[in-house]
Amino acid sequence: MNVSVGTVALAGLLAIPSLGIVLLAVIPNYRIAAPLNVILCAVTLVSAGALYSHRPEPSLYLIVDDVNTVFLIVGALVGFTTSVFSAGYIAHELQTRRLRSRDVRFYHAMYQLLMFALNLALVSNNIGLMWVAIELATLTTVMMVGIYRTSAALEAAWKYFILGSVGIALALFGTILVYVAAEGRLGEGMPAMAWDRLAAHSAGFDPALLNLSFVFLLLGYGTKVGLVPVHAWLPDAHAEGPTPISAVLSGLLLNVALFALLRFKMIMAGNPGVISPGPMMVTMGLASLIFAGLMIYRRRDIKRMFAYSSIEHMGIITFAFGLGGPFANFAGLLQMAMHSLTKSGIFFGVGYVCQLEGTQQIADIRGLTHSQPLLGWLLLLSVIAIAGLPPFGIFTSEFLLVTSTFAVAPWLAILLVVGLMIAFSALMLRIHGMAFGATDKHYSLGAYRLAPMALHLTLVAIAGVYLPGAIVAWFRHAAILLG
Amino acid sequence: MNPFDTNIAHLLAGSMVLVSFLLLYQDRMLPLLNIFAIHACVLACSVGWQAYVQRAPHLFITALIALLFKGVMIPIALRRIVVRLGIHRTIENVVSIGPTMLFGIALVGLSIIVMLPVTQSADTFVREDLAFALSVVLLGFLMMVMRRNAVSQVIGFMSLENGLVLAASGARGMPLVVEISVGFSVLIAFFVVGIFLFRIRERFDTVDLQALDMARGEST
Numbered sequence: 001m002n003v004s005v006g007t008v009a010l011a012g013l014l015a016i017p018s019l020g021i022v023l024l025a026v027i028p029n030y031r032i033a034a035p036l037n038v039i040l041c042a043v044t045l046v047s048a049g050a051l052y053s054h055r056p057e058p059s060l061y062l063i064v065d066d067v068n069t070v071f072l073i074v075g076a077l078v079g080f081t082t083s084v085f086s087a088g089y090i091a092h093e094l095q096t097r098r099l100r101s102r103d104v105r106f107y108h109a110m111y112q113l114l115m116f117a118l119n120l121a122l123v124s125n126n127i128g129l130m131w132v133a134i135e136l137a138t139l140t141t142v143m144m145v146g147i148y149r150t151s152a153a154l155e156a157a158w159k160y161f162i163l164g165s166v167g168i169a170l171a172l173f174g175t176i177l178v179y180v181a182a183e184g185r186l187g188e189g190m191p192a193m194a195w196d197r198l199a200a201h202s203a204g205f206d207p208a209l210l211n212l213s214f215v216f217l218l219l220g221y222g223t224k225v226g227l228v229p230v231h232a233w234l235p236d237a238h239a240e241g242p243t244p245i246s247a248v249l250s251g252l253l254l255n256v257a258l259f260a261l262l263r264f265k266m267i268m269a270g271n272p273g274v275i276s277p278g279p280m281m282v283t284m285g286l287a288s289l290i291f292a293g294l295m296i297y298r299r300r301d302i303k304r305m306f307a308y309s310s311i312e313h314m315g316i317i318t319f320a321f322g323l324g325g326p327f328a329n330f331a332g333l334l335q336m337a338m339h340s341l342t343k344s345g346i347f348f349g350v351g352y353v354c355q356l357e358g359t360q361q362i363a364d365i366r367g368l369t370h371s372q373p374l375l376g377w378l379l380l381l382s383v384i385a386i387a388g389l390p391p392f393g394i395f396t397s398e399f400l401l402v403t404s405t406f407a408v409a410p411w412l413a414i415l416l417v418v419g420l421m422i423a424f425s426a427l428m429l430r431i432h433g434m435a436f437g438a439t440d441k442h443y444s445l446g447a448y449r450l451a452p453m454a455l456h457l458t459l460v461a462i463a464g465v466y467l468p469g470a471i472v473a474w475f476r477h478a479a480i481l482l483g
Numbered sequence: 484m485n486p487f488d489t490n491i492a493h494l495l496a497g498s499m500v501l502v503s504f505l506l507l508y509q510d511r512m513l514p515l516l517n518i519f520a521i522h523a524c525v526l527a528c529s530v531g532w533q534a535y536v537q538r539a540p541h542l543f544i545t546a547l548i549a550l551l552f553k554g555v556m557i558p559i560a561l562r563r564i565v566v567r568l569g570i571h572r573t574i575e576n577v578v579s580i581g582p583t584m585l586f587g588i589a590l591v592g593l594s595i596i597v598m599l600p601v602t603q604s605a606d607t608f609v610r611e612d613l614a615f616a617l618s619v620v621l622l623g624f625l626m627m628v629m630r631r632n633a634v635s636q637v638i639g640f641m642s643l644e645n646g647l648v649l650a651a652s653g654a655r656g657m658p659l660v661v662e663i664s665v666g667f668s669v670l671i672a673f674f675v676v677g678i679f680l681f682r683i684r685e686r687f688d689t690v691d692l693q694a695l696d697m698a699r700g701e702s703t
Contacts, residue, residue, distance in 0.1 A: 128658065162636065166624065169643055173620060176650045179657055180602070180609060188656025208601040 006056035010064060012047035013072070013119050016040055020112030030094060030101055033108045034087035041076070041083040044115060048076035052474075060194050063125035066478040071259050072122050074337045078251040078344045079115050081452040085348045086111070086244035088449045092355050093242070103147055107242070114140040114248065121256050125195050127175050130260055131168070134224065137253060138164040145241035156236035163233040167223025171260075174216030178267065181209040198267050207273030214277050217264050218284070224257030226311045227318060228288040238307035239360065243351030246303055250310040251344035255336055258314065262321060262482060269483040281322025286415055288315025293422035296430070301360045302350055305430060306343065309386060312423045313339040319416065320401050321482065327404035329479035334467075335397035338460055342386045342394060345456030349379040352450075353434075356443045362430060367439030375445060376435055378453050383431040385460050387424045393463035488536045489608050495529035496615035496649060500591060503622035506642055507587050508580045512565050512634065516558045519638050523553035526645045530652040542652055549648065553641065565634060583629055590621040612653030619646030 020040040027033045052073060055064045064072075090107065093099040099107070114137055121133035142164065146157030179192055185204045186192040202210070219230060226234040238246040261281075268277050292312035299305035317339065320332030352375055353368065354360050368376030385392035398420060405413035502522045509515045527550035534542030594617035602610040623643025627636050651657050 158633070162627070162640070165640055166627070166643075169620065169640075169647060172647050173617070173650060176647070176654050176657070177613075180613065180654045183655060183657075184604065190658050192656075193658060206602075206604045208603075212597065212601050 005050060006054035006064065009047045009050035009054060010056050010062060010123065013044060013051070013076075013123065014116060016044050016047065017112045017116035017119065021109050021116065024108040024112055025105065027108075028101065028105055030090070030104050033105065034090060037108050037111060038080070038083045038087060040112060041080040041115065044119070045073075045076040045080045048072045048119075058125055058196055060190050061126050061129060062123050063196055064123060065481065066474065067262070067481050068122045068259065070333055070337065070475065070478050071255055072119065074340050075118055075122065075252050075255065078340050079118075079248065081455060082244050082247045082251070082344060082348075083111070085247070085351065085449075085452045086242075089242070089244055089351050089355070096355075098148060099242075107144065107147060110140050110144050111244075111248075114144070114253075118252055118256050122259060126190070126193050127178060127195055127198070127263070128193050130195075130263070131172055131175050134171070134221070134257060134260060135168050137256065138168060138224065141237070141241075141245065141249060141253060144245045145237045147242060148240070150240070152236075153240040156233075156240035160233040160237040163223060163230070167220045167230065169220070170216045170223070171220025174213045174220055174264075177209055177213035177216065178264070181205040181213065195263055195267070199270055202267045202270035203272065205271055207271055210268055210271055210274050214264060214268055214274075214280075217261065218277070218280055221257045221261045221264075222284060225254055225261065225314050225318065226288070227284045227314065228291045228311065231288065231292075231311050234311060235304045235307040238310070239301055239303040243303070243347055243354065246307070247344040247347035247351075250307070250347065251340040254310060254314050255340060258317060258321075258336070261318075265321070266481070266483060278322045278324050281318050282412065283322075285315045285317070285319030285322055286412070286419065288312065289319065289416070289419035290315075290422065293419050293426060296423060296426035299430075300362055302353065302362050302365065302434070303347075303360055305362065306346055306350060309423065309427065310339075310343055312419075313343070313386075315419075316398070316401065316416075323401075323405060323408065323412075324483060325404065325408070326476065326479050328401060328408075329482040330475055331397045331401035331404060333475050333478055333482075334463075335394065335401065338393035338397055338463060339386070341456045342382055342392070342460050345453045345460075346379065346382045346386060348453040348456075349375060349382060349450075352445060353379065356445065362434060365434045366437040367435075367441070369435050371439050371441040372443040372445055374447060374450055375443075378450060378457060380431060380435045382453070382457055383427055385457065385464075387427045388420060389424075391461060391464045393460045396464050396467070492529070492532055492536065492608065492653075493611055493615070495525060495532055496612055496653075498525050499529060499645065499649060500615055500618045500622070503619050503626075503642055503646075504584065504587055506638065507583060507622060507626055507629070510580075512632075513562065515635060515638060516562050516565070519561075519642065520554050520558040522642055522645055523549055523557075526649060527554060529649060533652045537655060539656065545648065545652060549645070553645070557641070561634060561638075583625070587622055587625055590625060591618040594618045594621055609653055609655065613650055616646050616650035616653065619643070619649060622646075 017040065020037070024033050024037060027036065051064050052069050058064070090099065090104055094101065094104060117133050117137035117140060121130050121137060124130040124133060142157050142161045145160055146153050178198065182192040182198055182201070182205055185201055186197055191197050223230040238249060265277050265281070268274050288311050292308045292315060295308045296305055296312070299308060313335070317332050317336050320328045320335060353365060356372065357365050359365065368379060370376070385394055388394050388398045402413055402417060405416055499522065502518060502525055505518045506515065506522060509518055527546045530542055530549060531546035534540060534546060595614045598614035598617055599610060602613060620643050623639050623646055626639030626642065630636050630639060
């Protein structure tokens with residue numbers, strides 16, 4: 001029984017978005033397409049949820065284990081709430097004629113294609129298939145970033161395309177090297193690309209080849225994660241695309257790229273002869289954290305500022321996984337989940353702010369808690385959450401990370417805390433000006449449209465106060481698998 | 484593996500590196516497209532030879548994709564775009580040709596120094612193929628960095644992908660899925676690029692990416 005439910009859920013996870021691509025590509029009417037998009041995402045979320053308790057047997061192509069279910073369920077949840085937010089957002093863009101109905105049709109089909117690619121990347125058991133899925137996700141988001149066709153949007157899309165392609169090319173070279181290393185041991189053909197076999201037999205691979213391949217993979221997939229120094233595409237892509245895409249980029253795509261990196265780290269972990277990948281990831285993570293924290297001070301554009309905050313958090317998560325061990329990995333997983341929820345919630349809020357104020361310039365946005373109190377306070381609380389203050393979930397994970405770092409390497413912990421402080425004060429400085437101050441503007445916005453944002457914030461707050469035992473056990477098991 | 488087979492494979496892979504150098508210094512647009520076509524044809528020969536030597540018929544499909552798609556269709560399409568946009572004159576290099584070539588030679592040296600010791604357990608066939616492939620990839624990067632024009636950046640990127648296909652075909656018995664998808668992704672990538680080039684033209688009247696930098700919001 002378990003097997004069949006799991007298989008159906010796995011098939012649903014991939015088939016529903018594929019169906020969605022076709023349906024949404026042919027439905028011209030936005031009023032049907034937007035709710036349909038929401039329904040498709042909801043069914044995908046149900047499939048992802050079913051995989052938590054029902055796991056199908058791994059095949060040469062697909063696998064479901066404790067690690068990828070964490071990413072899958074967080075991803076499907078963010079995908080669903082973003083589709084709800086996107087319905088209202090896109091209606092506004094149509095009214096103000098920033099988008100035409102043809103663009104919207106394209107947008108919805110691309111949204112489902114992106115969901116398909118991300119789900120495929122997460123469940124693939126084949127390092128080649130995973131690469132194809134991530135490349136597909138990159139191309140999809142490139143098209144969505146350029147959808148407004150303003151000069152800035154085109155430049156952002158072009159930059160993203162070039163940097164993303166270069167990254168993905170490096171990752172493919174790394175993938176080929178892993179295959180060459182495995183081929184002698186596992187024989188030619190498919191088995192030497194199946195991740196579970198690679199991880200189980202990596203002790204017999206040539207360590208020098210694995211080392212070299214990891215350098216390529218770290219730079220390649222690291223570009224997609226947005227790690228410094230290969231992050232340059234990320235702020236542009238976040239700032240110039242439609243806001244739902246900024247939410248999906250931060251909440252989903254970055255995680256999936258990091259997940260790919262973790263899969264290869266797990267292969268490396270099985271081989272005693274290799275250089276540990278941990279220090280490389282710790283270094284890049286810390287560099288991203290501190291650099292992005294400093295950059296937040298200098299931003300004048302609200303979406304760009306939160307994009308840098310995403311780089312900062314991906315830095316923290318990469319740092320945690322690089323440090324390794326059950327505690328740091330647990331903190332990394334929790335931070336990943338909390339960051340996805342909080343940051344996509346923030347982008348929902350920022351999307352409304354930009355539409356209401358008609359600008360993305362931080363200096364022009366004032367007194368949100370007066371002009372639209374519910375939105376203003378929700379945004380303020382979300383920023384408090386992302387900055388790492390209690391009682392929200394990010395505080396829990398950052399606290400766990402800092403304490404476990406102190407136990408292993410106190411000097412690193414000091415750098416980590418300094419980086420967290422820089423980003424914290426920068427965010428507080430900026431949000432203060434936007435949330436308070438005198439204003440005589442008043443905006444009306446239906447409270448129901450803020451529901452996705454409120455839901456995310458509530459989940460993060462609950463996780464900060466009380467994590468259910470089942471979730472703790474699940475994350476703990478995933479953390480042990482991650483090594 | 485008999486020495487003759489290996490020698491031919493190395494000859495073809497080595498020719499790709501040489502053609503990459505031709506791409507690097509060619510500063511006029513139409514000859515650049517022709518050289519890219521040659522690059523793709525040499526790739527097709529190399530992959531075809533691998534298919535024959537490894538007794539791997541599926542690699543012939545990859546070779547065919549390289550020949551027809553990258554060797555014929557893309558150069559023709561790009562030529563039409565270039566002529567329509569009226570940019571078939573010169574490309575400005577950021578650095579002059581001499582230093583670029585020296586840098587390219589250094590990159591080839593680097594890839595040989597890196598690859599050969601690392602792959603000692605693999606047989607010579609795979610080792611040197613990977614070293615050549617990495618050279619082609621790095622030269623492709625160099626070209627993308629050195630050129631400002633969108634079309635020549637795209638050619639740099641495609642030559643880089645040729646290097647990847649060379650590496651994939653040299654890795655013995657690497658499953659078909661990957662190769663076809665590589666071809667496929669290039670197709671998609673090209674579509675994207677085509678759309679973009681036209682849109683860039685619409686907006687700015689130029690495909691010089693420097694003009695795009697000016698248009699950026701934040702940096703000013």
